[in-house]
Amino acid sequence: MAIPIAILDCDLLLHGRGHKTLDRFDLDSVSDSFLITQFGFPRDFILYLVELLREGLCRRTQRSRAISPEVQVLAALGFYTSGSFQTSMGDTIGISQASMSRCVSNVTRALVEKAPQFITFNRYDDVMPLDFQRVAGFPGVLGVLDCVQVAIKAPNSEDSSYVNKKGFHSVACQLVCDPRGLLLSAETHWAGGLQDTVVLERSALYKQLQDTEQGWLLGDSRYPLRKWLMTPVDCPESPAEFRYNLAHAATREIVDRTFRAIQTRFRCLDGTKGYLQYSPERSSSILLACCVLHNASLQSGLDAWTLERTEPLEQPKSLNQRPEDRDSQAEDLRRQLIFKHFS
DSSP: OOOEEEOOOTHHHHHOTTSOOOOEEEGGGSOHHHHHHHHSSOHHHHHHHHHHHHHHHHHHOOSTTOOOHHHHHHHHHHHHHHOOOHHHHHHHHTOOHHHHHHHHHHHHHHHHHTHHHHOOOOTTOSHHHHHHHHHHSOOSEEEEEEEEEEEBOOOSSOOGGGBOTTSSBEEEEEEEEOTTSOEEEEEEEEETTSOHHHHHHHSHHHHHHTTOOSOEEEOOTTSOOBTTEEOOOSSOOSHHHHHHHHHHHHHHHHHHHHHHHHHHHSGGGOGGGOOBOSOHHHHHHHHHHHHHHHHHHHHTTOOTTTTOOOOOOOOOOOOOOOGGGOOHHHHHHHHHHHHHHHO
16 A cells, blocks of 8 residues: 655745645655665665654654654655755755754654664673674674764864864764674764773773673774783784684674674765764764664664675774783683684
């Protein structure tokens, strides 16, 4: 059955019938390829999102001439996936910039509310380490960790905390994902000027993992070695250490691939297309909303890496640790791991 989507733009009251509006849009009248091109997702997933978010969107738009949840979802998806500013995407679907802005705000808030439902980390999952071990033979892995940067406009205040090491303003996002690219943790609210280690130590994830007895995350050499966080051997000497590092890199690459795929699908996050034109707080919410959409699409059967952008990986600089900050128990654990599984 055809599903007509009525767009009631309240700006029509102000501008009259000459103002650009789209009176009706029928999802069943267009192909999946058109929907994927314009909004990033096929019809079934868009309809699933509408039902998932309907209650929250209706709650925020209890007006006689409110824009329907269907159109709000399409507007927000168009913005997230096109990388276009709200004005041009609003023109594409036939609503004003003001209405477009409300749609993006409403859908973003509704998706952020769903984050605990779609992004969860279970450190007691017995299957996860086995799935990770199939990637490159690295045992005991609970997740792969990274901290990524998303470019934003400079905050109004003279706050240099959002200037990252590359010299542009950004928000930092700490991610953990599983072997499929499903996000297990996504903390998107950090200032871009913070070091990855500082973000980790201040994160909810850090507190959650302190008493972990079995298993570990994998992180690159920017992170400190901990009993629950395995890092590469800085200067490998033995064949076993080289094998350990190769397995570590091949497994940890999953989180790099996952974020590249997220940036490619949600072009509003792709710094090569321009930066997010919002405050750090709103940019963080948009980033988290895209993370929720990534997981929801993956759980709905869509491929996480279909749209992955390929580019050479940046080689991280090793963390300069003071001797007193080294974790001798973690070093012993890593030596045992290398001897048992990579010798």
